[in-house]
Amino acid sequence: MEQRTIGRTGRQLSVVGLGTWQLGADWGAVDEDAALALLDAAVASGVTFFDTADVYGDGRSERLIGRFLRELGPDRGKGMLVATKMGRRADPHEPAAFTLDNFRAWNDRSRENLGVDTLDLVQLHCPPTPVFSSDAVYDALDTLVDEKRIAAYGVSVETCDEALAAIARPNVASVQIILNPFRRKPLERVLPAAREAGVGIIARVPLASGLLSGRYRNDTVFAADDHRTYNRQGEAFDVGETFSGVDYATGVAAAQEFAALAPEGATSAQTALRWIVQQPGVTTVIPGARNTEQVRGNAAAAQLPALSDATLTKIAELYDSRIRAQVHHRW
């Protein structure tokens, strides 16, 4: 699989990675054997990048990845890069919690869960907006690098303005942001600024929580413990994380139109992933998956030919006519 350098770190990673929120919680149950099989299918398909967080299943996602990489061994695991996140354990979730002491405590827990001395990449996990402009926060992150607790740091953001604030800092290696055919605003300023500064872009929620697979219908039922049931109006966390913030009925209809644009030989999900990886400035895309078939299909998107200009235009028109009014001004 194509490898790209993740800004400022010099490290290489696969252009299609794997998001592992599904291995923790909030998506209904994924049992341990299924989770390990899914990680194995990813590595066998050429994926060298896993994205996790200390709060996914209260550490379950990190622990499963740690165990998987230990069992994989140094030969097959060579070149793997794991990004985790910290900050969502803060209670209350306020800027005052983003201190060096808390960072050290959160890192220690992640290092133990993942079974490593130095974490490859740690991202601030959508902290409150003022955190992105705090000199003390970036100083503390630099200290963690000096202490070799982390090799590099980045941020995960909700809005384009937060991304731009982080990109302006000298040692931020990566920005994780929602980017997909239903979330195009980062193309305007964030991707060009990241390219200019040499900051990596990790594109998350690339399938708009599965909508862009074109499989869902208005009467599709998600599990009670799946955020696609309980966070549709943002009851538990930012509504932009569920279906990219698009109202469900609008999203289902637009996703069917999107699926009709898939080139021959590509699924709707693969078309969405291909669209993302060909946007200048993107380093990697991290689809979440609930089974090995999805993992393999998503990895295969990296081999597809680039989408044609005609298809790109139709995808842009679909966004303008169906989606833009709901999301463009918000994030």
Ligand SMILES: NC(=O)c1ccc[n+]([C@@H]2O[C@H](COP(=O)([O-])OP(=O)(O)OC[C@H]3O[C@@H](n4cnc5c(N)ncnc54)[C@H](OP(=O)(O)O)[C@@H]3O)[C@@H](O)[C@H]2O)c1
């Ligand atoms: N704040 C943050 O930093 C933050 C927030 C959100 C996500 N993330 C990261 O980003 C990753 C990706 O985002 P996400 O998981 O929220 O959303 P996503 O990748 O847009 O959607 C994942 C869902 O898409 C469906 N899917 C995946 N591959 C498919 C395929 N080949 N064909 C058909 N359907 C497919 C599955 O739905 P079914 O379950 O219906 O099968 C899967 O659960 C997460 O795992 C996490 O690592 C970070």
